[in-house]
Every structure is written in C-alpha cells, then in structure tokens.
Amino acid sequence: MASAHPNDIEFRSVTKAYGAVTAVRNINLAVPKGSFLALLGPSGCGKTTCLRMIGGFEQPSEGSVLIDGREMNGVPAYRRPVNMVFQHYALFPHFNVEQNVAYGLKQMRPRIDAREIDRRVQEALSMVRLDGFGKRRTHEMSGGQQQRVALARAIVNRPSVLLLDEPLAALDKKLRSAMQIELQTLQRELGITFVLVTHDQEEALSMADQVCVMSAGRIRQLGSPQEVYDRPADLFVADFVGKINRLNGRLEPGGQMLRLADGTALATSGEHSLPAGPVIAALRPEAIRLSRQETGPNGLRGTVTHRIFLGSGVEYAVTVAGLGDFLVTADRGQGSEADLAAPGDAVTLSFDPAAVHLFSPSEAA
Amino acid sequence: MRALVTFVYLFLYTPIVLIVLFSFNAGRNASEFVGFSTEWYGKALSNAFLMEALQNSLIVGFTSAGLATLFGTMAALGLERVSAKTRAVFDALFAAAIVVPGVVIGIATLVALVEVFGLANSLIASVWPGEAPPRMQLGFGSIIAAHGLFTMALVTMIVKARIASLGRDIVEASSDLYATPMTTFWQIVFPQILPSVLAGFLLAFTFSFDDFIIAFFVAGSKTTLPIYVFASIRRGVTPEINAIAAMVLVASLILILSARFLMRDRTANS
Ligand SMILES: Nc1ncnc2c1ncn2[C@@H]1O[C@H](COP(=O)(O)OP(=O)(O)OP(=O)(O)O)[C@@H](O)[C@H]1O
Numbered sequence: 001m002a003s004a005h006p007n008d009i010e011f012r013s014v015t016k017a018y019g020a021v022t023a024v025r026n027i028n029l030a031v032p033k034g035s036f037l038a039l040l041g042p043s044g045c046g047k048t049t050c051l052r053m054i055g056g057f058e059q060p061s062e063g064s065v066l067i068d069g070r071e072m073n074g075v076p077a078y079r080r081p082v083n084m085v086f087q088h089y090a091l092f093p094h095f096n097v098e099q100n101v102a103y104g105l106k107q108m109r110p111r112i113d114a115r116e117i118d119r120r121v122q123e124a125l126s127m128v129r130l131d132g133f134g135k136r137r138t139h140e141m142s143g144g145q146q147q148r149v150a151l152a153r154a155i156v157n158r159p160s161v162l163l164l165d166e167p168l169a170a171l172d173k174k175l176r177s178a179m180q181i182e183l184q185t186l187q188r189e190l191g192i193t194f195v196l197v198t199h200d201q202e203e204a205l206s207m208a209d210q211v212c213v214m215s216a217g218r219i220r221q222l223g224s225p226q227e228v229y230d231r232p233a234d235l236f237v238a239d240f241v242g243k244i245n246r247l248n249g250r251l252e253p254g255g256q257m258l259r260l261a262d263g264t265a266l267a268t269s270g271e272h273s274l275p276a277g278p279v280i281a282a283l284r285p286e287a288i289r290l291s292r293q294e295t296g297p298n299g300l301r302g303t304v305t306h307r308i309f310l311g312s313g314v315e316y317a318v319t320v321a322g323l324g325d326f327l328v329t330a331d332r333g334q335g336s337e338a339d340l341a342a343p344g345d346a347v348t349l350s351f352d353p354a355a356v357h358l359f360s361p362s363e364a365a
Numbered sequence: 366m367r368a369l370v371t372f373v374y375l376f377l378y379t380p381i382v383l384i385v386l387f388s389f390n391a392g393r394n395a396s397e398f399v400g401f402s403t404e405w406y407g408k409a410l411s412n413a414f415l416m417e418a419l420q421n422s423l424i425v426g427f428t429s430a431g432l433a434t435l436f437g438t439m440a441a442l443g444l445e446r447v448s449a450k451t452r453a454v455f456d457a458l459f460a461a462a463i464v465v466p467g468v469v470i471g472i473a474t475l476v477a478l479v480e481v482f483g484l485a486n487s488l489i490a491s492v493w494p495g496e497a498p499p500r501m502q503l504g505f506g507s508i509i510a511a512h513g514l515f516t517m518a519l520v521t522m523i524v525k526a527r528i529a530s531l532g533r534d535i536v537e538a539s540s541d542l543y544a545t546p547m548t549t550f551w552q553i554v555f556p557q558i559l560p561s562v563l564a565g566f567l568l569a570f571t572f573s574f575d576d577f578i579i580a581f582f583v584a585g586s587k588t589t590l591p592i593y594v595f596a597s598i599r600r601g602v603t604p605e606i607n608a609i610a611a612m613v614l615v616a617s618l619i620l621i622l623s624a625r626f627l628m629r630d631r632t633a634n635s
C-alpha cells in the first residue's frame with residue numbers, strides 16, 4: 001500500500017449534481033498522507049457527498065477523485081483501499097461483535113489465515129477498549145460501545161484512509177470529548193489519514209490538523225485550525241468557526257483607520273487589501289478586553305446588560321450606544337465575584353488593531 | 366356500538382365454531398349433537414377421492430408458492446434498483462393484483478390460457494411428425510400459473526417492506542468492507558430478509574391451499590381440496606365435510622400464525 005505519492009486523497013475539479021441539486025461545486029483538494037482533515041460546514045453544504053465520493057458510494061458528475069495517486073472514477077466501493085465509519089454505525093445486526101469486526105478481513109484475497117484474523121480482531125477490539133466484548137450481540141451494547149465496534153471494524157483492515165461521517169454526533173457531551181481524544185490518539189498511532197465530517201466547529205478545531213470549511217458545495221477555506229480561526233478567509237468562515245461581533249464601518253483612505261457608524265475611529269492592523277469604503281469588521285469575543293476603567297486607544301464605552309457564568313470563564317453582553325450589542329468573553333481569573341463587572345456597570349471595551357478582521361460587505365453571508 | 370360489534374363477531378365466528386363442533390358429532394344429522402366422536406375424521410382420512418384432492422392441493426400449493434417466492438423475492442430485490450418513478454408504477458400494479466377479485470383473475474387466466482393453448486396446440490400440430498401431437502390443456506400447470514402469479518404479488522409486497530426497513534446503510538457498510546455485491550447479498554441482505562421470504566412462502570401456500578374460485582376456473586379435470594369440498598356439499602353437508610373443513614382451518618391458522626411470527630417487528634428486540 002505504501003507508495004511514493006504524497007497525497008492520499010485528491011479532488012480535481014469535482015462537481016456532484018443530484019438532478020437539479022448541485023451538492024458539490026468544482027472542488028479541488030489534496031489530503032497529504034497521515035494527516036487529519038476535518039470537513040466542516042452547515043447542514044446540506046455537501047460534506048457527506050464529498051466523503052461518499054471518496055468511499056465510492058457516489059461518483060462525481062465532473063472531475064475526478066484520486067486515492068493514493070490513482071484515479072478512482074468508476075471504481076466500486078469494495079475495491080477502494082478506504083474504510084468508512086458510518087454515522088449510524090451500520091453494524092450488521094445478525095453478527096456478534098467479533099463477526100462484525102472480522103468481516104472486512106474475511107473478504108480479503110488472498111485469504112487471511114483464521115488465526116491471524118482472530119488475532120487482529122482481538123487487537124482492534126483492545127485498541128478501542130472493548131476487550132471481552134467479542135461475543136456480544138451489537139444490540140446489547142450502548143451507543144458509545146457500538147460506535148467503537150464500528151471504529152474497530154474499520155481500522156482492523158488497516159486502510160490507507162479512514163472516513164468518518166459525524167461519528168460522534170449521537171454521543172453525549174462527555175463521551176464525545178473522550179472519543180475525540182481517543183480518535184486523535186488512534187490516528188497518531190496508526191498513521192492512517194483521517195477524513196472527518198462534522199458540523200461541530202469545536203470538534204473540527206480540536207481534532208484535525210487541517211480544517212476545510214465548506215458552504216453551499218464550495219470550499220471557503222482550507223487551513224490549520226489556528227489559521228482558520230485566527231485568519232478567517234471571509235465573513236462566512238469567521239462567523240461559522242467561532243463567534244464574532246460584527247461592526248459596519250468605512251475604511252478611511254490609506255486603510256489604517258476604520259470609521260464606525262457612530263463616528264468612532266478604530267486603528268486596524270493594515271494587513272488587508274481592501275479599498276477605502278464600506279467594510280464589515282469582525283471581532284472575536286475573547287479578543288475584546290473589558291475593563292471598568294476608562295482606558296487606552298481602540299476603546300468603546302458601553303454598559304453591561306447581561307453576565308453569564310460559564311464555569312471556566314464569564315460571558316458579557318455589552319451595549320454600546322450607536323453600535324449595538326457586543327459579546328465579550330473573559331477569563332474568570334483568580335479574583336472574587338466582586339472583581340467581575342456586573343449588569344449596569346459602565347465599561348470600556350478595547351482590543352488590539354490586529355484582532356480586527358476586515359471583510360468586504362459584498363461577501364456578507 | 367358494542368352490541369353491533371358483538372353481533373358482527375358472532376355472525377363471523379358462529380358458523381365456524383359450529384362446523385368444528387359438528388365435526389365431532391357422533392350422529393349423522395347436522396341439526397342435533399348426539400355425542401362426541403372422531404369417526405368422521407377417520408372417514409375423511411380414508412376417503413381415496415379426498416386424499417387425491419389433498420395431494421393435488423399440496424402439489425399445487427408447494428409449486429405455486431415456491432415459484433411465487435422465488436420470483437416475488439427477485440422482483441422485490443430488483444425494484445430496489447429502478448428509479449422511483451418506475452417503482453411507483455410497479456407498486457401500484459402489485460397492489461392492484463392483490464385487490465382484483467378472484468373471479469376476475471379466474472376468468473382472465475382462463476381466457477388467456479385457452480387462447481394461448483389454442484395457438485400453441487395448432488402450432489405444435491403443424492410441426493409434429495407423428496400421428497397424435499401432444500396437446501396443452503388445463504390442469505396442474507394452469508392452476509399453478511394462476512396461483513403463482515397472484516401470490517407473487519403478495520410475496521413481493523412482504524419482502525419489499527422488509528428491504529425498505531433495512532435501509533442502505535448495512536449494504537454500503539458491507540461493500541465498504543470489500544465485499545462484492547454477491548457476497549453482500551448472501552452474507553448481509555439474505556439473512557435479513559429470509560424471515561419475510563419464508564413468511565411470504567407460507568402465506569402464498571395458504572392462499573393456494575384455500576383457494577376455490579381461481580382454481581375452479583382453470584383446474585380443468587383436476588380436483589383440488591376446495592373443489593372437492595364444493596362438489597361434495599352439493600350432495601349435502603355431511604359431518605365428514607365438517608371434519609375436512611376443521612382440519613383445513615387448523616392447518617391454515619398454523620401457517621398464518623407462523624407467517625405472522627416471522628414478520629413480527631424485530632426492532633423491538635434489537
Ligand atoms: N441522494 C441524494 N439525492 C438528491 N439530493 C441529495 C442526495 N444526497 C444529498 N443531496 C443533496 O445534496 C446536498 C448536500 O448533501 P450532503 O448530504 O452532502 O450534506 P451534508 O453537508 O452532509 O449535510 P448534513 O450536515 O446535514 O449531513 C443537500 O442539498 C442534499 O439535499
């Protein structure tokens with residue numbers, strides 16, 4: 001299976017239409033060997049369709065999908081060196097856990113020795129921490145356990161690529177974070193390329209080393225989690241990946257100054273290529289500093305209207321006259337409750353020029 | 366309302382209860398019960414004509430149900446692969462086949478078979494080298510064909526419902542795990558639909574075994590069990606007929622209950 005080709009998966013101008021619905025539009029994408037890619041986007045943006053085209057359950061209407069440098073158009077699912085973990089697990093109900101996990105190995109030609117199959121099945125089960133569950137019927141297991149069986153059934157075949165379609169969507173929050181860590185560990189240990197579909201931005205950012213943000217069948221941005229979060233390519237990405245505060249304003253000639261609707265002038269980093277004129281500025285809630293003193297440049301005066309205690313931090317809603325509501329998250333710090341701002345307090349919001357992301361209003365999503 | 370319901374049930378079941386009751390009547394008269402006896406069962410089972418009719422019914426039942434199950438299952442599987450529009454057309458046709466009255470099917474099959482036999486026989490006669498060319502005529506073949514066609518619709522509906530509840534997930538999972546379509550069918554799909562295939566067979570058999578109307582039209586000189594019973598009661602209802610009816614009733618009930626058991630909702634325990 002090892003080859004010199006650097007990419008496990010490549011999309012070349014792939015378009016997929018279902019009748020009148022175009023699910024995927026002209027996508028180009030390369031997934032390097034051993035990487036962990038997350039396809040992230042809102043419902044209906046074409047994530048599952050992309051995954052199914054890699055798995056061989058759908059064929060592109062135009063363009064081609066390559067696996068390990070080989071063009072896969074027309075190659076059926078059962079001849080592709082990839083395995084999929086289905087959203088609803090799709091375990092075989094008439095088989096027990098072992099039989100489910102052994103299924104792929106039993107199909108391999110030349111045949112694998114029965115003892116070898118058994119050894120690898122047990123190894124896979126212990127990798128997903130299901131030792132001793134081999135003889136169970138799958139419907140006698142919890143959702144999380146079934147999920148692990150599905151995972152074991154896929155990784156036991158040592159595919160070059162593992163495809164995961166929202167594999168954690170049905171699990172509760174605690175189990176989900178535990179499985180996220182396990183999946184990540186597994187991916188590093190096995191060195192298999194993972195392609196994960198999710199609409200949960202936290203999941204994508206925390207697990208993947210490449211995040212591909214999609215909307216309406218197109219790729220909006222492809223980059224590392226930090227890039228996508230810190231330098232969103234457009235307003236859609238900024239909005240979808242994390243929370244933002246949106247401000248309408250005008251960029252002054254020279255591009256260094258942003259004039260807001262109420263006349264306030266804000267400094268910007270200047271690292272953009274927008275012409276002077278109307279722009280939309282985006283600010284992450286945690287990039288805003290909130291203080292009860294009147295301080296510094298890039299400051300806006302406002303009044304706290306709500307305070308939400310998040311456990312690890314605090315979230316404030318602050319109304320700024322003429323500009324509207326701002327969302328601000330702050331560390332809880334070591335201070336007592338008296339140190340926190342309370343609803344009704346007058347506060348100053350300030351931020352680094354570098355934290356202000358500017359977008360052209362035409363691409364507003 | 367309650368009284369009405371009670372009346373309907375009484376109306377439906379009293380005759381059946383009476384038939385079973387009088388099959389155990391020691392006397393010959395159907396109007397008075399003189400004592401318990403199983404002699405009519407013995408009489409029925411040693412009646413050579415009746416046994417031949419039973420044998421005919423079993424041959425027709427097994428063959429037609431077997432063919433209906435084979436083709437009905439294949440049709441159900443095939444319909445999975447056609448476009449939604451084509452499938453809707455076939456669904457409607459199958460549903461129609463089930464609601465068409467037996468009389469209509471009987472007459473239609475008879476007319477069709479007579480036409481075909483007429484054409485085929487003259488064709489065979491024209492090419493046959495010898496003196497007496499073989500002639501196709503009504504008989505087992507025609508009853509089997511008529512029953513098989515009708516019950517195939519039944520099997521298709523039952524198996525299709527099961528396939529629909531399976532979903533495409535496990536089929537795709539199997540294919541994802543390197544199984545060829547053939548392996549996927551035998552390892553994954555077939556074990557899942559087998560109970561409904563068996564249920565379809567049992568219902569098809571029960572239908573064929575109990576059917577009088579269609580068989581009456583196309584049987585030719587052959588006598589099936591219902592045809593024999595019909596012919597006998599023209600000479601008066603004897604307790605022997607009651608015994609036969611009771612046995613057919615019990616056999617049919619067992620078959621139908623088995624079919625229902627096979628078709629029960631498995632999601633409850635899975
Ligand atoms: N088999 C199909 N036939 C017709 N349209 C389809 C089919 N599968 C998907 N679509 C359409 O293609 C678009 C993309 O679907 P896809 O399943 O890829 O979305 P997704 O990003 O996975 O969404 P979700 O997060 O809801 O799963 C949707 O508009 C959907 O309605």
Ligand SMILES: [Mg+2]
Nearest residue numbers: 047048049197
């Ligand atoms: Mg999806």
